[in-house]
Amino acid sequence: QQPVQSPQAVILREGEDAVINCSSSKALYSVHWYRQKHGEAPVFLMILLKGGEQKGHEKISASFNEKKQQSSLYLTASQLSYSGTYFCGTVHAGGTSYGKLTFGQGTILTVHP
Amino acid sequence: GAVVSQHPSWVICKSGTSVKIECRSLDFQATTMFWYRQFPKQSLMLMATSNEGSKATYEQGVEKDKFLINHASLTLSTLTVTSAHPEDSSFYICSATKVSTVTNEKLFFGSGTQLSVL
Numbered sequence: 001q002q003p004v005q006s007p008q009a010v011i012l013r014e015g016e017d018a019v020i021n022c023s024s025s026k027a028l029y030s031v032h033w034y035r036q037k038h039g040e041a042p043v044f045l046m047i048l049l050k051g052g053e054q055k056g057h058e059k060i061s062a063s064f065n066e067k068k069q070q071s072s073l074y075l076t077a078s079q080l081s082y083s084g085t086y087f088c089g090t091v092h093a094g095g096t097s098y099g100k101l102t103f104g105q106g107t108i109l110t111v112h113p
Numbered sequence: 114g115a116v117v118s119q120h121p122s123w124v125i126c127k128s129g130t131s132v133k134i135e136c137r138s139l140d141f142q143a144t145t146m147f148w149y150r151q152f153p154k155q156s157l158m159l160m161a162t163s164n165e166g167s168k169a170t171y172e173q174g175v176e177k178d179k180f181l182i183n184h185a186s187l188t189l190s191t192l193t194v195t196s197a198h199p200e201d202s203s204f205y206i207c208s209a210t211k212v213s214t215v216t217n218e219k220l221f222f223g224s225g226t227q228l229s230v231l
Contacts, residue, residue, distance in 0.1 A: 002156070032219065041117075041206060041222035042157070087156065089220075101147070101220060105156045 001025065003090045005104035012078050012111045020073040020107045022088030031071040032089040032101060033062055035082075042087060045073070068093075075109070083111045115141045117209050119223025126197055127231055134192045134226045136207030142187040143209035147220065148180075151204040163190050197230045204228075 003024045010018050022031060030049045034042035046056055048064035048071055056062050060082075062073045075082055085108050089101040116139040126132050136146060145164050149157040161182050163169040169182035179201075181193040190209075194201055204227050208220040 039225070039227075041119075041224045042220075043222075044219040047219060100159060100162060102159065103149075103157045106154075108154075 001092070002102055003088055003104040005086075005088055005107050007107060008105070009108040010110070012109070014080060014111055014113055015077050016111075018075045018078060018109060020075075020086050020088075020109070022071045022073070022090070022104055024069050024090055024092075027068045027093050029068075029091040029093045031062075031064055032091075033071075033073050034087045034089060034103075035084045036087065036106075037084045045086075078109075078111045080111050080113065083109055085109070115139075115209075115211075115221045117143075117207065117221045117223040119207055119226055121226060122224060123227050123229075125229045125231065128198050129196055132194045132197055132228060134194075134205055134207070134228075136190045136192070136209070136223050138188045138209045138221070141209075141211055141221075143190070143211065143221075144187065145210050146184060146190040147208045147210075148182060148190075148192050149206045149208065151206060151225075153204075157206065160192075194228065197228070199230045202228055202230045 003022050006021045032047050033045040036042040051066045051068045054063045059076045064071045085106045087106050088104045118137045120135045148160045151157045160175045161169045161171045163182050163184035165184050165187050171177045184190040206225040207223040210218050
């Protein structure tokens with residue numbers, strides 16, 4: 001089951017903040033966040049495993065809600081280099097999807113000077 | 114950090130021909146490799162999961178006879194698009210992990226292969 005990301009696209013000026021959400025209808029084992037620039041491979045940002053967990057750096061962080069069905073990626077004081085498409089990838093807690101990463105549809109982030 | 118090399122980066126072929134894409138883990142043993150397909154401005158869609166020495170597991174709707182996957186060693190997996198047609202044109206990207214299932218381990222992605230079928 002593909003997770004749902006929102007918004008589909010975000011346009012920011014340098015220094016502004018953004019939040020990208022990732023939701024699943026079922027409980028997840030883990031959530032992964034990746035960023036992809038056009039024509040390049042996705043680059044790993046972080047993994048969240050525990051309900052209620054928050055992790056990340058000062059300017060890029062993420063949370064995983066207690067029910068483990070939603071994650072949010074926080075980008076603060078955005079830089080031009082943050083531009084790209086952000087994907088969340090989810091691993092379900094069981095069933096045939098266990099052990100496989102299923103990606104959301106992506107959120108296109110554009111940062112302008 | 115772990116590096117995954119994918120080759121070729123670009124390939125243009127005639128309709129009806131077969132194309133082979135290689136994915137190598139350069140500095141680690143990849144227990145599991147995944148093959149994804151990505152259309153422009155869309156998500157990465159998992160095609161199949163391959164484990165070294167065993168048959169690949171294909172996702173629903175992916176033709177295993179058309180997309181042949183071989184994982185002959187812990188460092189090499191290949192995807193062969195057989196009898197390619199224009200609708201097979203896409204960005205194909207492999208990824209590898211050091212463990213047998215993706216749970217709390219990150220994926221290492223290759224740089225992708227843009228396939229154009231004329």
